[in-house]
Amino acid sequence: MGLMLSFALGPFVWELITALKPEGQLAQLPPLFPARPTAEHFIAVLGAPGFLRVALNSLVVASFTVLLAFVLGVPAAYALAKLNLRGRQVILGTLLCLSMFPAIANVAPLYLLFIRLGVRDSVLAVIVAHSVFALPFALWTLTNFFQEIPDDLYRAGRIDGCSHLGILRHVVLPLAAPGLVSVGLLVFIFSWNEFLYAFTLTATERSRTLPAAIALFAGLHEIPWGEIAAASVLATLPSVLLMLLFQRRIISGLTAGAVKG
Amino acid sequence: MDLRLENLSKRFGEQSAVEIPSLLIPHGEFFTFVGPSGSGKSTVLNLIAGLEEPTTGTLRLGDRLLNDRPPHRRDVAFVFQSYALYPHRTVFGNLAFPLELARLSRETIRQRVHEVASLLGLTPLLARRPRQLSGGERQRVALGRAIVRQPKLFLFDEPLSNLDAPLRAQMRKELKRLHQQLGTTFIYVTHDQEEALSLSDRIAVIQAGRIQQCGSPREIYDQPTNRFVASFFGSPPMNFLRAQLSRREDGAWVGFARRRLRIEGPQASPRAAEEVTLGIRPEHVHLSREPLAEAWEAQVSLVEPHGGQSYLELELDGSPFTAVERAEAGYQPGEKVWASLAADRLYIFNLQTGERLAL
Numbered sequence: 206m207g208l209m210l211s212f213a214l215g216p217f218v219w220e221l222i223t224a225l226k227p228e229g230q231l232a233q234l235p236p237l238f239p240a241r242p243t244a245e246h247f248i249a250v251l252g253a254p255g256f257l258r259v260a261l262n263s264l265v266v267a268s269f270t271v272l273l274a275f276v277l278g279v280p281a282a283y284a285l286a287k288l289n290l291r292g293r294q295v296i297l298g299t300l301l302c303l304s305m306f307p308a309i310a311n312v313a314p315l316y317l318l319f320i321r322l323g324v325r326d327s328v329l330a331v332i333v334a335h336s337v338f339a340l341p342f343a344l345w346t347l348t349n350f351f352q353e354i355p356d357d358l359y360r361a362g363r364i365d366g367c368s369h370l371g372i373l374r375h376v377v378l379p380l381a382a383p384g385l386v387s388v389g390l391l392v393f394i395f396s397w398n399e400f401l402y403a404f405t406l407t408a409t410e411r412s413r414t415l416p417a418a419i420a421l422f423a424g425l426h427e428i429p430w431g432e433i434a435a436a437s438v439l440a441t442l443p444s445v446l447l448m449l450l451f452q453r454r455i456i457s458g459l460t461a462g463a464v465k466g
Numbered sequence: 467m468d469l470r471l472e473n474l475s476k477r478f479g480e481q482s483a484v485e486i487p488s489l490l491i492p493h494g495e496f497f498t499f500v501g502p503s504g505s506g507k508s509t510v511l512n513l514i515a516g517l518e519e520p521t522t523g524t525l526r527l528g529d530r531l532l533n534d535r536p537p538h539r540r541d542v543a544f545v546f547q548s549y550a551l552y553p554h555r556t557v558f559g560n561l562a563f564p565l566e567l568a569r570l571s572r573e574t575i576r577q578r579v580h581e582v583a584s585l586l587g588l589t590p591l592l593a594r595r596p597r598q599l600s601g602g603e604r605q606r607v608a609l610g611r612a613i614v615r616q617p618k619l620f621l622f623d624e625p626l627s628n629l630d631a632p633l634r635a636q637m638r639k640e641l642k643r644l645h646q647q648l649g650t651t652f653i654y655v656t657h658d659q660e661e662a663l664s665l666s667d668r669i670a671v672i673q674a675g676r677i678q679q680c681g682s683p684r685e686i687y688d689q690p691t692n693r694f695v696a697s698f699f700g701s702p703p704m705n706f707l708r709a710q711l712s713r714r715e716d717g718a719w720v721g722f723a724r725r726r727l728r729i730e731g732p733q734a735s736p737r738a739a740e741e742v743t744l745g746i747r748p749e750h751v752h753l754s755r756e757p758l759a760e761a762w763e764a765q766v767s768l769v770e771p772h773g774g775q776s777y778l779e780l781e782l783d784g785s786p787f788t789a790v791e792r793a794e795a796g797y798q799p800g801e802k803v804w805a806s807l808a809a810d811r812l813y814i815f816n817l818q819t820g821e822r823l824a825l
Contacts, residue, residue, distance in 0.1 A: 357550035360517050365611075366538035366567035375563070379554040 224434035246435035255410040263414040267396040270335040274343035286351035303341040326408040334402040350384035415440040467528040474523035484675040500662040506675035543612030547624040551596040558592040622654040693820035709744035723783035745813035751789040761804035
């Protein structure tokens with residue numbers, strides 16, 4: 206347990222230490238812990254031109270990716286789960302394959318496509334690119350959640366007077382809420398952390414997201430380790446906060462598929 | 467408000483699930499579809515409810531055609547085997563749901579829910595959620611959700627099969643009392659012959675999607691039209707033996723295991739003997755320790771006490787044979803007995819088709 210924990214947390218702790226060390230001690234070891242922790246790197250990062258803009262981009266991209274995954278994913282998942290669609294298995298199988306596709310395979314075609322469409326270096330491009338992965342994942346997971354809801358509840362809903370949309374609203378969504386929350390969070394965190402597309406499809410601070418921006422911190426003559434570390438810590442915070450906030454819901458959501466309620 | 471099914475059929479792909487040429491269920495009747503699992507009885511219920519669409523045929527309630535109406539506009543309520551309560555709603559919320567969807571006023575909803583709750587003894591539970599209720603309480607909430615809509619038809623899909631035995635017996639009585647109180651048509655589906663016999667005004671025995679026989683519980687039990695119906699009802703089930711039927715001038719005789727029994731008076735038109743299946747219910751077999759003239763010698767192989775009665779498994783000419791006797795008779799395994807059959811309680815079936823033969 207301790208080994209696993211230190212393995213998982215080690216890099217993050219190291220980063221935190223680096224971020225807090227004054228400039229002069231950065232390359233010194235010992236001391237492991239800075240004698241006088243300093244906030245100078247954080248202040249530098251937050252004050253840097255464009256950092257807040259980039260953070261805002263990240264927020265917009267991640268939020269809209271989640272929104273898109275829900276708006277398109279929920280009705281589609283409902284149809285896949287409960288309307289006896291022809292070719293259901295094929296569709297589900299394809300979705301699973303899609304969500305396992307390596308990202309690198311799509312980068313070049315998407316890059317060319319977005320240039321053609323003239324949307325490269327826009328937030329929209331990043332959102333669409335993230336949705337290419339988020340949507341199949343969301344659809345597949347949501348379909349599984351919806352299938353867990355007993356058929357009789359759908360039938361009861363219809364007898365009681367619900368349309369399909371009504372069943373979705375009054376029966377399915379309240380019951381699948383833990384599942385929805387965990388899918389939303391996972392998509393948000395995926396999009397927030399995603400580097401490859403964000404890096405490839407953006408050119409300026411107009412659309413750049415945090416992971417891409419951090420990678421581009423490196424200056425011409427020196428690498429500002431302190432600032433990079435501080436920015437990374439800042440970029441990690443929202444994910445960690447969200448996780449802590451919804452921890453119980455995520456866990457119940459992830460196990461809801463395994464154990465019959 | 468009679469329910470009328472005409473030429474109703476449902477196919478799943480090539481397979482015919484249900485075929486009902488014609489069936490009338492009069493207003494206020496407690497009507498039961500009974501059959502083994504996979505016989506298509508639940509499909510009939512789904513067709514009436516509108517949860518599935520018929521391949522051919524019409525459904526009418528009174529003079530209204532139901533076919534084109536969605537489930538909630540058919541004036542039917544459905545009680546599911548799994549209860550299908552909404553887990554995220556309280557008991558009140560579950561009862562109120564169909565009324566909310568029908569856009570009734572808040573006051574009307576409150577009043578009707580409370581009426582139904584007091585009818586079913588749910589008033590103290592209104593604020594609970596389904597997971598905090600026992601099986602019997604859930605069952606009552608499911609009933610309440612059906613009653614609160616004041617439907618013209620109640621549809622029940624094996625509503626008691628998830629309950630344990632004592633509770634099932636109690637709910638069975640409550641259902642019957644409820645039917646008497648409401649006076650509405652109840653259409654009930656079950657695989658339990660005892661439930662069907664004890665609850666129903668009329669029973670349709672269904673097998674492989676077709677109604678084998680339709681009639682009152684007495685008719686079904688005493689006058690089964692074929693071997694399937696005869697074997698489905700009764701506990702312990704009817705005995706079946708291969709026998710010879712001969713119609714002679716002095717009467718109709720059945721014979722098996724080297725003995726014969728006259729079952730009918732003189733015959734107008736004697737015919738050659740034919741092979742038949744002979745059926746007799748265990749309660750119409752009488753045992754004796756003394757040798758009797760028109761009786762079959764048998765050996766007791768198993769005694770199964772059921773309180774006041776005992777089910778006795780006999781070996782009769784190498785075949786198993788069941789009889790029911792009062793427990794005081796005290797038969798023991800291994801004992802030799804003579805079994806006589808009540809001649810007026812014998813059923814004769816065609817060996818191949820299983821149809822019952824009129825004598």
